[in-house]
Structure formats: structure tokens, C-alpha cells
Amino acid sequence: MIVVGSGLAGASASATLAELGYKVKCFCYQDSPRRAHSIAAQGGINAAKNYQNDGDSVHRLFYDTIKGGDFRAREANVHRLAEISRNIIDQCVAQGVPFAREYSGYLTNRSFGGAQVSRTFYARGQTGQQLLLGAYQALSRQIGLGNVQMFPRTEFQDLVLVDGHAKGVIMRHVTTGELSRHSADAVILATGGYCPVFYLSTNAVGCNVTATYRAHKKGATFANPCYTQIHPTCIPVSGDHQSKLTLMSESLRNDGRVWVPKQKGDQRKPWDIPEAERDYFLERKYPSFGNLAPRDIASRAAKEACDAGLGVGPTGYGVFLDFADSIQRMGEHSVKEK
Ligand SMILES: Cc1cc2nc3c(=O)[nH]c(=O)nc-3n(C[C@H](O)[C@H](O)[C@H](O)COP(=O)(O)OP(=O)(O)OC[C@H]3O[C@@H](n4cnc5c(N)ncnc54)[C@H](O)[C@@H]3O)c2cc1C
Structure with missing residues (x-):
């Protein structure tokens, strides 16, 4: 074989x-x-x-x-x-x-x-x-x-x-x-x-599909090339020095709450934004799954928020993942360890 x-x-x-x-x-x-x-x-x-x-x-x-x-x-x-x-x-x-x-x-x-x-x-x-x-x-x-x-x-x-x-x-x-x-x-x-066919990704540039493509050219069936996972805890691109993106562990997503400010262009620090002015959009849109909605659904919702001008951070391609509740529950040390 x-x-x-x-x-x-x-x-x-x-x-x-x-x-x-x-x-x-x-x-x-x-x-x-x-x-x-x-x-x-x-x-x-x-x-x-x-x-x-x-x-x-x-x-x-x-x-x-x-x-x-x-x-x-x-x-x-x-x-x-x-x-x-x-x-x-x-x-x-x-x-x-x-x-x-x-x-x-x-x-x-x-x-x-x-x-x-x-x-x-x-x-x-x-x-x-x-x-x-x-x-x-x-x-x-x-x-x-x-x-x-x-x-x-x-x-x-x-x-x-x-x-x-x-x-x-x-x-x-x-x-x-x-x-x-x-x-x-x-x-x-x-x-x-x-x-990497999508340029920047959490895979290395060596993951380049050539073997699959060569087999496909010889007649092997190849399905759903569009369906690449877009992970919601990928850290947004920070500059043109990057050849690869970094992923935060999914284990952090299950402890955090995802939100964006309700007001466009809100430059306040997250801790200065009161609860009433935050949109916990995953909890709002998907009440039964909340922050643990499937990855493609969570990523799409984050992209919609960024496209609507609500994204945070220097690029506007980020959303907040808030650990305040889990720090209360488990202590700062446990969250830091993850
Ligand atoms: C950052 C990150 C986090 C992830 N987290 C999870 C997770 O928590 N849970 C989960 O289930 N999945 C996760 N995944 C997905 C999972 O890691 C992959 O789906 C899985 O490891 C792929 O295994 P593989 O053996 O198919 O491929 P790989 O580990 O990429 O191995 C490919 C092999 O093929 C060889 N190869 C490739 N092209 C050629 C060529 N042309 N000629 C010769 N050899 C070649 C390489 O040398 C390598 O040995 C994650 C992926 C990433 C990138």
C-alpha cells in the first residue's frame, strides 16, 4: 500500500x-x-x-x-x-x-x-x-x-x-x-x-493542495473546494509581515462572551462601555447555542458585525471575546492558563 x-x-x-x-x-x-x-x-x-x-x-x-x-x-x-x-x-x-x-x-x-x-x-x-x-x-x-x-x-x-x-x-x-x-x-x-488558497489562513503555506490537484487532474473526484472552515477565534491580521494567522483555542470561546459596541465607531475602552450599549450578537441571534454556535455561523455573524462598521481593534476586523464572567467563576489564573 x-x-x-x-x-x-x-x-x-x-x-x-x-x-x-x-x-x-x-x-x-x-x-x-x-x-x-x-x-x-x-x-x-x-x-x-x-x-x-x-x-x-x-x-x-x-x-x-x-x-x-x-x-x-x-x-x-x-x-x-x-x-x-x-x-x-x-x-x-x-x-x-x-x-x-x-x-x-x-x-x-x-x-x-x-x-x-x-x-x-x-x-x-x-x-x-x-x-x-x-x-x-x-x-x-x-x-x-x-x-x-x-x-x-x-x-x-x-x-x-x-x-x-x-x-x-x-x-x-x-x-x-x-x-x-x-x-x-x-x-x-x-x-x-x-x-492558503484564501491567502492568509491558520494553515502553513506548505498546505498547498498540489497532491490533491494532481490526483484530480488524473480523474479523482474532488468535492466542495469552497468549504473551508472559517474559524471565529482566528486573531485578525495585524500587518503585512504575516504569512499565517494565529488561532486562539476553541476552549477560550466556550468560556467567553462575544460582543461588539452597539454604536458605530465607538472608540471607548471595552470596560468603559456599559452593558446596555453592548450587542452580544451570538446570544441575541442564537439563544439556544449562544456563544457556542457552530463555527461557520459564529464567523459569519462576526463578519456581518464588522461589515456593518461595528468591528473593534485597529483594523475594525475584530470583535470582543469577554472573559469577565469566567474570571469571576474560575479565577484569572485558570483563564490565563488557557
Ligand atoms: C490552527 C488549527 C487548529 C485546529 N484545531 C482543531 C481541533 O481542535 N480539533 C479538530 O478536530 N481539528 C482541528 N484542526 C483541523 C485538523 O488539525 C486537521 O483537519 C487535521 O490535522 C488534518 O490532518 P491530515 O493528516 O489530513 O493533514 P496534515 O496533518 O496536514 O498532514 C498532511 C500530510 O501530507 C503530506 N503532504 C501534503 N502534500 C504533499 C505532497 N504534495 N507530497 C508529499 N506529501 C504531502 C504532508 O507532508 C503531511 O505529512 C485544526 C487546524 C488548524 C490549522
């Missing part, structure tokens, strides 16, 4: 296939699988374990995910994801991922946007990094056993088709330029996202 990509998708696919007895060749363009962009994921991973006993179920996770994807995701795949979400957590724990736990030792959860239950498993604000280290360990074990051959610093150039089926790849070494060809019974592309 050929697996192009060794992020969370590619590393776990390679390790699992090898466990099943397949011989795998795995490729990535970074110098190590540990540098895949999955490392940037912060907030956590959803699973319908219902540990909080708050009415969660596979169907509810399925429904929330379909809704969070603006009803455009493929339902069969989302249902499968919801079904196996519980096993994924168990697999990650077995791989040594240090998910946050209650004082008693049980795995704990936090709330995420788009859900009215608490089902997100997390490792502080570095869940992706910890998951990637777990997947990398499983991959390394299979490399050590001789079941996976790892090819870092190689870039996918082309897909080789035999009778219309993907049976091989052409790769180029990124430092020597050497081309190589590899054949297999099947090819898995796990080459990640491509947000």
Missing part, C-alpha cells in the same frame, strides 16, 4: 494497515512525520462517549457534524465517523495520548462550538500535537518492525494509473531533486487541507 502524507490521517492509516499485515510505503515532504500540520490542532477531538451523561449519542454527534458542515458533508462518511469516534479515543489512549482527566482519573470533556453536550476530549491547548505524537509512535513501531518504509522529504508529483485504478506514484526528493517511482495495490492520499 502507498500512503502519501503522515499527519494524523496518513500516520494512523499507515500504522493500522501495517498492523493488519500490509506492507506500506509512506511519504511526506517534511523532514519528519512529526512536523505534519496536524500538530497545530488545539482544542480537542469529539467523540460520542456520553461520559457526561448529558444525552449524547452517535446520532447526535452525526447530526451536529452534518449541521456544523453546513449540510454539505457526505452523510455516510459522517455517520461512520460518529460510530467509530468512541473507538478512536480508546485507540489514542492506547497509543499513549495524555488526554485531560478528572481528579478521579476518568477522561474529562470540554464543550465545543456547534454542540449542546460536552463531548470534546483534549490535551490542554495542544491536542493535535499529542495526537500526532501518539500516531507517530504507532507508525515508528511499524517502521521498526519493517512493515512500513518511510520516505520523508519527498513530494508527490504524479499518480500512476493502471486500467483507471491508482497503482503507483512518482515522487521527487525535495533536497536532491531525484525522481523515484513506486507501485502498490492501492494509493491513499492523506495530504491534508489547503486553506
Whole structure:
């Protein structure tokens, strides 16, 4: 089997296939699988374990995910994801991922946007990094056993088709330029996202969709290229020195209240603006989800506020995320830590 990509998708696919007895060749363009962009994921991973006993179920996770994807995701795949979400957590724990736990030792959860239950498993604000280290360990074990051959610093150039089926790849070494060809019974592309097509994004400029595009040119189906997540806690662009945007953890959104001044061009400091002159627009528009409305809905509402001239900060592209209540509830230290 050929697996192009060794992020969370590619590393776990390679390790699992090898466990099943397949011989795998795995490729990535970074110098190590540990540098895949999955490392940037912060907030956590959803699973319908219902540990909080708050009415969660596979169907509810399925429904929330379909809704969070603006009803455009493929339902069969989302249902499968919801079904196996519980096993994924168990697999990650077995791989040594240090998910946050209650004082008693049980795995704990936090709330995420788009859900009215608490089902997100997390490792502080570095869940992706910890998951990637777990997947990398499983991959390394299979490399050590001789079941996976790892090819870092190689870039996918082309897909080789035999009778219309993907049976091989052409790769180029990124430092020597050497081309190589590899054949297999099947090819898995796990080459990640491509947000920089929108210029600035929270993905690195290397996440550039070339592998997917080259496969698409050879006939692979490619759906919904427009549907890239616009995250509501992305910190607004601050100058032309940036090649990448920074994301605040989703865990902060579930503790804060989002608002803008009711009056256009209000230059007062936020603490000088009285309650009656603030518009908590997510709580007003979406009373049942409030500040935890799905990400696309929350981002769209923030953009509408900015487009209406109510945005704050030097660029006018920001909205306030107010922690006054959570500081009262949890103390400044806990909020600062997040
Ligand atoms: C800032 C940020 C925060 C996030 N937070 C969360 C979160 O809290 N919860 C959540 O569920 N998701 C989150 N996500 C999304 C999540 O991180 C990604 O969807 C997921 O990690 C993608 O994994 P992947 O394995 O598909 O891709 P990647 O980790 O990007 O891996 C892609 C792999 O493909 C290889 N590759 C790419 N192109 C080529 C090529 N042409 N030739 C050879 N190899 C190639 C790369 O070398 C790499 O190994 C976040 C994303 C970002 C950017």
C-alpha cells in the first residue's frame, strides 16, 4: 500500500494497515512525520462517549457534524465517523495520548462550538500535537518492525494509473531533486487541507493542495473546494509581515462572551462601555447555542458585525471575546492558563 502524507490521517492509516499485515510505503515532504500540520490542532477531538451523561449519542454527534458542515458533508462518511469516534479515543489512549482527566482519573470533556453536550476530549491547548505524537509512535513501531518504509522529504508529483485504478506514484526528493517511482495495490492520499488558497489562513503555506490537484487532474473526484472552515477565534491580521494567522483555542470561546459596541465607531475602552450599549450578537441571534454556535455561523455573524462598521481593534476586523464572567467563576489564573 502507498500512503502519501503522515499527519494524523496518513500516520494512523499507515500504522493500522501495517498492523493488519500490509506492507506500506509512506511519504511526506517534511523532514519528519512529526512536523505534519496536524500538530497545530488545539482544542480537542469529539467523540460520542456520553461520559457526561448529558444525552449524547452517535446520532447526535452525526447530526451536529452534518449541521456544523453546513449540510454539505457526505452523510455516510459522517455517520461512520460518529460510530467509530468512541473507538478512536480508546485507540489514542492506547497509543499513549495524555488526554485531560478528572481528579478521579476518568477522561474529562470540554464543550465545543456547534454542540449542546460536552463531548470534546483534549490535551490542554495542544491536542493535535499529542495526537500526532501518539500516531507517530504507532507508525515508528511499524517502521521498526519493517512493515512500513518511510520516505520523508519527498513530494508527490504524479499518480500512476493502471486500467483507471491508482497503482503507483512518482515522487521527487525535495533536497536532491531525484525522481523515484513506486507501485502498490492501492494509493491513499492523506495530504491534508489547503486553506492558503484564501491567502492568509491558520494553515502553513506548505498546505498547498498540489497532491490533491494532481490526483484530480488524473480523474479523482474532488468535492466542495469552497468549504473551508472559517474559524471565529482566528486573531485578525495585524500587518503585512504575516504569512499565517494565529488561532486562539476553541476552549477560550466556550468560556467567553462575544460582543461588539452597539454604536458605530465607538472608540471607548471595552470596560468603559456599559452593558446596555453592548450587542452580544451570538446570544441575541442564537439563544439556544449562544456563544457556542457552530463555527461557520459564529464567523459569519462576526463578519456581518464588522461589515456593518461595528468591528473593534485597529483594523475594525475584530470583535470582543469577554472573559469577565469566567474570571469571576474560575479565577484569572485558570483563564490565563488557557
Ligand atoms: C490552527 C488549527 C487548529 C485546529 N484545531 C482543531 C481541533 O481542535 N480539533 C479538530 O478536530 N481539528 C482541528 N484542526 C483541523 C485538523 O488539525 C486537521 O483537519 C487535521 O490535522 C488534518 O490532518 P491530515 O493528516 O489530513 O493533514 P496534515 O496533518 O496536514 O498532514 C498532511 C500530510 O501530507 C503530506 N503532504 C501534503 N502534500 C504533499 C505532497 N504534495 N507530497 C508529499 N506529501 C504531502 C504532508 O507532508 C503531511 O505529512 C485544526 C487546524 C488548524 C490549522
